[in-house]
Amino acid sequence: MKIVVNVFIVLALSVLTVSAWAYSADAIANRVKQLDTNKDGGVSMAEAIAGDAVRIKDNFAKLDANNDGKVTVIEIEVVNKAK
Numbered sequence: 001m002k003i004v005v006n007v008f009i010v011l012a013l014s015v016l017t018v019s020a021w022a023y024s025a026d027a028i029a030n031r032v033k034q035l036d037t038n039k040d041g042g043v044s045m046a047e048a049i050a051g052d053a054v055r056i057k058d059n060f061a062k063l064d065a066n067n068d069g070k071v072t073v074i075e076i077e078v079v080n081k082a083k
């Protein structure tokens with residue numbers, strides 16, 4: 001139940017905040033897991049749009065460090081830590 005509550009808080013914050021990332025590794029992993037509907041380990045642009053992940057969509061090129069068309073947990077963490 002705690003995890004469910006945490007995910008809800010993260011989702012709520014992602015709607016309310018624009019610039020601050022500062023998510024825990026667990027929160028990032030949960031978000032990617034939720035968005036990764038084809039279970040290939042990354043979030044494609046289509047999955048970001050389908051999941052209404054605005055910041056992944058808007059920052060897709062920056063997040064997709066290896067330009068393979070999907071954003072992984074590790075790629076998000078790199079940007080998250082850089083802020």
Ligand SMILES: [Ca+2]
Nearest residue numbers: 036038040042
């Ligand atoms: Ca995917």
Ligand SMILES: [Ca+2]
Nearest residue numbers: 064066068070
């Ligand atoms: Ca990538």
